[in-house]
Amino acid sequence: xxxxxxxxxxxxxxxxxxxxxxxxxxxxALKKALPHEDFLYLGDTARLPYGTKSGATVARYALQxxxxxxxxxxxxxxxxxxxxxxxxxxxxxxxYPGLPVVGVIExxxxxxxxxxxxxxxxxxxxxxxxRGAAYQTAILRxxxxxxxxxxxxxxxxxxxxxxxxxxxxxxxxxERYLAPLMAEFPEGGPDCLxxxxxxFPAMAETIRKVLPExxxxxxxxxxxxxxxxxxxxxxxxxxxxxxxxDGSGSVRFFATDDPERFxxxxxxxxxxxxxxxxxxxxxx
Amino acid sequence: xxxxxxxxxxxxxxxxxxxxxxxxxxxxALKKALPHEDFLYLGDTARLPYGTKSGATVARYALQxxxxxxxxxxxxxxxxxxxxxxxxxxxxxxxYPGLPVVGVIExxxxxxxxxxxxxxxxxxxxxxxxRGAAYQTAILRxxxxxxxxxxxxxxxxxxxxxxxxxxxxxxxxxERYLAPLMAEFPEGGPDCLxxxxxxFPAMAETIRKVLPExxxxxxxxxxxxxxxxxxxxxxxxxxxxxxxxDGSGSVRFFATDDPERFxxxxxxxxxxxxxxxxxxxxxx
Numbered sequence: 001x002x003x004x005x006x007x008x009x010x011x012x013x014x015x016x017x018x019x020x021x022x023x024x025x026x027x028x029a030l031k032k033a034l035p036h037e038d039f040l041y042l043g044d045t046a047r048l049p050y051g052t053k054s055g056a057t058v059a060r061y062a063l064q065x066x067x068x069x070x071x072x073x074x075x076x077x078x079x080x081x082x083x084x085x086x087x088x089x090x091x092x093x094x095x096y097p098g099l100p101v102v103g104v105i106e107x108x109x110x111x112x113x114x115x116x117x118x119x120x121x122x123x124x125x126x127x128x129x130x131r132g133a134a135y136q137t138a139i140l141r142x143x144x145x146x147x148x149x150x151x152x153x154x155x156x157x158x159x160x161x162x163x164x165x166x167x168x169x170x171x172x173x174x175e176r177y178l179a180p181l182m183a184e185f186p187e188g189g190p191d192c193l194x195x196x197x198x199x200f201p202a203m204a205e206t207i208r209k210v211l212p213e214x215x216x217x218x219x220x221x222x223x224x225x226x227x228x229x230x231x232x233x234x235x236x237x238x239x240x241x242x243x244x245x246d247g248s249g250s251v252r253f254f255a256t257d258d259p260e261r262f263x264x265x266x267x268x269x270x271x272x273x274x275x276x277x278x279x280x281x282x283x284x
Numbered sequence: 285x286x287x288x289x290x291x292x293x294x295x296x297x298x299x300x301x302x303x304x305x306x307x308x309x310x311x312x313a314l315k316k317a318l319p320h321e322d323f324l325y326l327g328d329t330a331r332l333p334y335g336t337k338s339g340a341t342v343a344r345y346a347l348q349x350x351x352x353x354x355x356x357x358x359x360x361x362x363x364x365x366x367x368x369x370x371x372x373x374x375x376x377x378x379x380y381p382g383l384p385v386v387g388v389i390e391x392x393x394x395x396x397x398x399x400x401x402x403x404x405x406x407x408x409x410x411x412x413x414x415r416g417a418a419y420q421t422a423i424l425r426x427x428x429x430x431x432x433x434x435x436x437x438x439x440x441x442x443x444x445x446x447x448x449x450x451x452x453x454x455x456x457x458x459e460r461y462l463a464p465l466m467a468e469f470p471e472g473g474p475d476c477l478x479x480x481x482x483x484f485p486a487m488a489e490t491i492r493k494v495l496p497e498x499x500x501x502x503x504x505x506x507x508x509x510x511x512x513x514x515x516x517x518x519x520x521x522x523x524x525x526x527x528x529x530d531g532s533g534s535v536r537f538f539a540t541d542d543p544e545r546f547x548x549x550x551x552x553x554x555x556x557x558x559x560x561x562x563x564x565x566x567x568x
Binding site: 045046047048052053054057127154155157158159161162164167168169172173175176257258261 | 445
């Protein structure tokens with residue numbers, strides 16, 4: 001579909017949204033995979049966390065945040081939030097039929113299926129994602145014989161946002177969550193553990209410490225970035241090189257509350273400095 | 285001020301609002317102190333937590349939730365949320381000049397001053413309450429010579445909502461937060477520790493375990509209930525005995541998201557069973 005109208009939006013930025021700062025782990029992977037592209041990132045910090053809220057409420061929030069990004073002009077939307085990906089995709093596709101939308105669940109499901117030789121897959125996520133069973137559904141589409149166990153590890157969100165990603169207390173919390181989950185699999189544990197929330201990569205080192213050896217961690221950020229690159233290429237929407245200037249694209253950040261906190265906590269997830277002046281407050 | 289117009293609202297319920305379920309610890313104390321009164325409780329669960337949000341946003345939310353309660357008819361409003369008490373009282377007083385409003389910070393400050401023989405007071409609260417310095421201001425009004433140290437223990441909110449109020453992991457988290465706070469006082473620690481968030485009473489037993497002996501815990505729920513009883517008596521707004529029926533008042537619950545979760549998590553804080561059928565969903 002390399003139509004003229006598609007080509008005409010190729011110069012626009014990619015829109016990325018999340019309930020807050022966790023989605024910055026996805027933005028980081030996107031910037032690495034697509035360094036020439038421009039990005040708009042919106043964190044709906046006024047209404048986070050999405051993970052404890054009902055599906056209907058999260059779907060409504062997703063429509064409102066997407067409206068802000070669409071009004072600014074974007075060529076593709078990334079839902080960098082597992083909870084929103086699990087409940088908001090159908091509503092967004094209906095509201096914006098011309099806009100390509102990529103969530104994080106389908107890429108995460110593909111990635112874990114590729115890394116599960118025995119089809120034994122453990123998933124940790126927020127309450128909302130677990131309740132929606134979106135990972136199970138997506139995984140079973142690829143691997144109908146898979147053995148899947150899921151568990152809500154809601155506290156990892158608060159721990160990561162507090163900057164408490166390491167230390168004996170954090171390991172104790174991880175152990176309390178993960179030991180019963182591991183016990184649901186035969187000796188040796190599952191093949192892999194899916195980090196089904198964009199906050200969780202910040203906890204990866206601690207999580208690894210309490211897992212049995214040989215269980216690999218699957219973070220959907222990288223495979224999501226690959227999906228976005230494929231989608232853009234297929235639709236002829238990669239940024240024209242003539243507009244690429246010196247080669248590195250721009251990022252503009254928006255938050256629905258407290259840019260100071262967004263910048264301070266966001267650094268944990270983005271992995272590079274983030275100044276409060278880079279963040280624009282938007283009211284929804 | 286026992287005017288006729290005041291007396292005419294005495295039959296109305298008392299409105300109580302919080303960002304979620306933590307304020308149920310205050311409702312519990314209110315029901316105990318004022319068993320004949322009727323209550324409307326509104327938990328703004330769609331937008332919790334307030335503790336990590338900016339003061340301006342929380343003040344706006346407080347006006348919206350109060351509107352719902354005022355439209356139903358209430359004779360007095362209790363802000364059963366420290367964050368909202370610290371930022372929303374002036375705006376509410378302006379918007380509803382005839383409505384008596386009682387927050388939890390002033391009663392909490394009075395209570396800790398009464399229990400601090402050496403004037404050494406530690407306060408734990410959410411990010412938002414700490415940032416606003418409302419406890420320091422209120423305490424210093426009563427005890428200008430007090431030594432006050434405060435610390436945000438934001439994770440206690442997520443722990444309490446997860447139902448993780450006990451266990452070695454929870455003690456480890458409490459220790460990591462409280463040890464540096466205790467170290468800010470001379471040997472023996474402060475006279476008392478104020479639980480400056482309505483979620484924290486659920487963590488009281490664990491908190492007590494990691495405190496030096498002799499440090500007492502101050503929970504503002506009981507003193508808030510006393511303040512409400514005094515305020516009602518002063519204004520002639522206690523419920524007329526003719527309307528009291530068999531003596532025990534009613535409670536109606538409203539939540540802005542997911543009544544099922546409100547009922548399930550709410551029991552932790554209310555201390556008595558709460559059925560999902562008792563909770564009405566309201567949209568703000």
